Amino acid sequence: MKIVIPGGSGQVGTLLTRGLVLAGHEVVVLSRRPKTGTVRMVRWDGRTLAEWASEIDGADAVINLAGRSVNCRYHPRNRREIVDSRVESTRVLGQAIASCARPPSVWLQASTATIYAHRYDAANDERTGILGGAEQDAPGTWRFSIDVARAWERELEGASTPGTRKVLLRSAMTMSPDRGGVFCAFFGLVRWGLGGRAGDGRQYVSWVHERDFVRAALWLINREDISGPVNIAAPTPLPNRDFMQAIRQAWGIQFGLPAAKWMLEIASFSYRTETELLLKSRRVVPGRLTEGGFEFEFPVWPEAARDLCAQWRDANRSDRRRAPVGRC
Numbered sequence: 379m380k381i382v383i384p385g386g387s388g389q390v391g392t393l394l395t396r397g398l399v400l401a402g403h404e405v406v407v408l409s410r411r412p413k414t415g416t417v418r419m420v421r422w423d424g425r426t427l428a429e430w431a432s433e434i435d436g437a438d439a440v441i442n443l444a445g446r447s448v449n450c451r452y453h454p455r456n457r458r459e460i461v462d463s464r465v466e467s468t469r470v471l472g473q474a475i476a477s478c479a480r481p482p483s484v485w486l487q488a489s490t491a492t493i494y495a496h497r498y499d500a501a502n503d504e505r506t507g508i509l510g511g512a513e514q515d516a517p518g519t520w521r522f523s524i525d526v527a528r529a530w531e532r533e534l535e536g537a538s539t540p541g542t543r544k545v546l547l548r549s550a551m552t553m554s555p556d557r558g559g560v561f562c563a564f565f566g567l568v569r570w571g572l573g574g575r576a577g578d579g580r581q582y583v584s585w586v587h588e589r590d591f592v593r594a595a596l597w598l599i600n601r602e603d604i605s606g607p608v609n610i611a612a613p614t615p616l617p618n619r620d621f622m623q624a625i626r627q628a629w630g631i632q633f634g635l636p637a638a639k640w641m642l643e644i645a646s647f648s649y650r651t652e653t654e655l656l657l658k659s660r661r662v663v664p665g666r667l668t669e670g671g672f673e674f675e676f677p678v679w680p681e682a683a684r685d686l687c688a689q690w691r692d693a694n695r696s697d698r699r700r701a702p703v704g705r706c
Contacts, residue, residue, distance in 0.1 A: 379599070380437045382482070384408040384422065384471060385444030390488075390591075393554045394441065397592030406433050408444075424467035431474040434482060439599045441486040442471055445530075457522060464530045472537030481541045484599050487534045491550040491584050491611055491662040492654070493527035496520065498580060501615065503665030504548075504607050520654050531607070543605050545598050550611035550662055551655075553682060554588035555690045560655070565690070568625045573634030576642060579619030582661035584611045587676035587685070597672050609664045614678050618656070621679060628683040 386395050386407035395405050395417055405417050408430050412419035422430040424444050434440060444467035446459045468487065475481050494502040495510040502508060510516065510524040531546055553561040567573040586594070594610050616624075626634050642653045664672070676682040 379439060380404045381439045381441060382406045382408065382433050382437045384442045384467060388443060389556060389559050390552050391443045393556055393588045394592055394595060401596065424463060425470055427470060427473055434474045435478040436480045437482045439484045439486065440482050441595060442468060443488045461526055461529060464526065465533050468530060468533040472539060475539045475542050481539065484543045484545065485539065486545045486547055486595060486598060489531055489546045489548045490527050491548050491609060491660055492523045493548060494662055496658050497661060498659050501661045501663040503663050504609055505665060520658055523654060543602065545605055546607040548607050548609045550584035550586050550660065552588055552591045553585050553686060555686050555693065561686055564625055568629055568631060568634055571635060573622050573626050574636030575619040575622060576637050576656040577639045579617055581618050581657055581659035582615045583618055583621040584615040584660040584662040585679065586610055586612050587682045590674050590676055594667060594672060601670060604666065604670065608666045609662050611662045611664050612674055612677055613663055613668060615661050615663065616679055624680040624683045628687040
């Protein structure tokens with residue numbers, strides 16, 4: 379298949395592109411800053427129709443991952459860029475698909491599992507899950523993330539593409555040992571002896587292994603009966619304290635210093651990011667994937683953590699013999 383990935387040069391896009399190419403598919407990445415490499419990249423600005431739109435015409439699938447990174451402080455300028463980069467890219471992609479003589483059969487659109495409420499009591503699936511924004515105990519910055527997700531999804535829903543099936547990827551944190559990824563943030567804490575619980579450690583962590591993320595994307599491309607929101611998350615979210623313990627055990631470290639909430643607030647300010655990544659309880663489960671018969675290669679976190687740590691070790695052995703391979 380020919381698969382076009384707007385925003386495919388980011389961290390998640392890079393691992394998705396890698397997996398799709400290994401599976402034998404032709405991948406074209408749309409990027410604001412294209413580079414020369416093994417995958418063909420085409421320039422776009424994520425805002426206006428241009429020559430890049432010809433790549434969409436005749437493609438089998440589009441997977442839109444475009445959007446400014448949310449790993450930043452949520453001051454007014456960053457908030458505006460985060461929203462605009464997602465809404466505008468989705469809007470112009472819908473225009474491109476609508477103008478195709480041979481539109482792609484499916485459009486997978488990035489969203490986020492963060493759209494669900496901060497909660498401990500029950501898991502959020504696509505049918506019974508509670509969307510966030512009204513929680514009494516959630517900071518205003520967390521509500522911003524939900525507002526972004528809602529605006530993102532509304533733009534897809536409003537796109538007039540009758541010949542193209544639309545799927546919303548409400549993805550949990552995608553775990554890979556690639557440099558700059560979310561696993562590297564947690565893993566780095568463990569390696570420095572700081573990998574204890576964050577806050578009280580009760581908050582749930584929803585996650586998905588990189589291989590299952592790629593497999594789920596291909597599965598959804600081929601499932602013509604599925605459209606709308608789909609949770610891309612492993613079926614076993616777990617509390618932060620257990621999540622961090624599994625990484626420590628996979629790495630062979632028995633103890634990790636815990637971090638109180640006030641310590642995380644100071645650290646997030648210093649690193650120009652927000653505490654939402656660590657403190658929001660994301661208890662999300664893949665209802666539609668499970669009901670549809672999708673089988674996870676990594677359904678539980680301890681097994682996934684062992685695999686990711688092993689990948690890191692293998693990559694760093696290679697680094698000592700040859701050029702770095704981009705692992706954290």
